[in-house]
Amino acid sequence: MLKRLNRNEMAERLAADIPAGSYVNIGIGMPELVARYLSPEKEVILQSENGILGMGPPAPEGQEDTELINAGKKPVTLLTGGAFFDHVISFAMMRGGHLDICIMGGMQVSRTGDLANWNLGRPGEPPAVGGAMDLAVGARRVFILMEHNAKDGSPKVLESCSLPVTGVGVVSRIYTDLAVLEVAPEGLKVLQINDGVSFDDLQAQTGAQLIRP
Numbered sequence: 482m483l484k485r486l487n488r489n490e491m492a493e494r495l496a497a498d499i500p501a502g503s504y505v506n507i508g509i510g511m512p513e514l515v516a517r518y519l520s521p522e523k524e525v526i527l528q529s530e531n532g533i534l535g536m537g538p539p540a541p542e543g544q545e546d547t548e549l550i551n552a553g554k555k556p557v558t559l560l561t562g563g564a565f566f567d568h569v570i571s572f573a574m575m576r577g578g579h580l581d582i583c584i585m586g587g588m589q590v591s592r593t594g595d596l597a598n599w600n601l602g603r604p605g606e607p608p609a610v611g612g613a614m615d616l617a618v619g620a621r622r623v624f625i626l627m628e629h630n631a632k633d634g635s636p637k638v639l640e641s642c643s644l645p646v647t648g649v650g651v652v653s654r655i656y657t658d659l660a661v662l663e664v665a666p667e668g669l670k671v672l673q674i675n676d677g678v679s680f681d682d683l684q685a686q687t688g689a690q691l692i693r694p
Contacts, residue, residue: 483686484677485629485658493518494673495626495656499525499582506530506575506616508585509553511626513539515584516557528580530612532571535563552611575612576619583620585613587627587655589642592689594652594664596625597644610647617648629657629686636688638662638669659683668692 486494492514499505499515501523507516508530516538519525527536530552537558540546545556574580589597596617599610617623631637638655654672655662660683661673671694674683684691 483659483682484675486675487658489514489517491626491656491658494661495584495624498624498654498661499523501525503581504528504579506580506583506620507536507551508583508613508616509551509611510586512584512586513551513553513555515626528571528574529557530571530575530616532566532568533557533559533563534566534574535560537563572612572615575615578619578621580616580620582622582624583616584624584626585616587625587637587652589637589639589644590625590627590652590655590664591639591641592664592669593641594650595642596623596647596652597642598625598647600645602644613647617651622653623648623651625652625655627655627657629659636686639688640690659686662691665692670694 488511496515496518504526506528507513516527528534529536537560540556540558549557549559551557585598587596587598599613600606627637629637652664659675659678660671663670663672669689670692680693
């Protein structure tokens with residue numbers, strides 16, 4: 482049995498890699514957990530698609546304000562100096578290269594950094610892309626936080642995506658429950674593997690060729 486990180490451990494590992502002073506968009510779902518693990522000393526400025534700059538961690542239980550929510554409709558807090566704005570300004574910020582990092586979930590990521598995270602390709606399934614396409618091409622770096630394998634065990638890191646693509650060549654780094662991978666011109670570089678997981682173990686769970694650390 483491979484040692485896999487839980488979602489909180491994955492989020493904590495990603496949070497540790499965010500440089501101090503970065504402007505970061507937090508996507509909905511698993512990426513929302515990252516806000517819990519950012520050190521205040523790093524002064525990372527979080528942006529939320531629904532119009533918040535200076536978003537804080539999730540609101541403590543019993544102190545929720547239903548009018549202060551993130552893009553996933555979860556109650557959050559606001560740091561000192563935080564600001565609110567409309568979607569026009571929010572999307573101009575997202576599209577205009579003003580964000581250092583965007584953190585999103587993923588359904589599939591290819592060896593060359595293509596991202597699929599908005600549609601499972603089921604006939605008749607309504608579109609639900611939101612601002613993912615804008616973020617994928619607008620942020621300077623895109624970090625994907627996802628499990629390494631789907632529920633049926635199939636790999637989510639592949640040579641090419643089989644699902645509808647959100648963005649082509651947009652992913653910078655992939656954080657999974659097994660490893661951290663960097664998308665480089667020469668291919669997928671393994672930056673870190675869980676203790677107790679060998680490179681061969683990782684490769685067997687991956688649908689694309691990996692480059693040894």
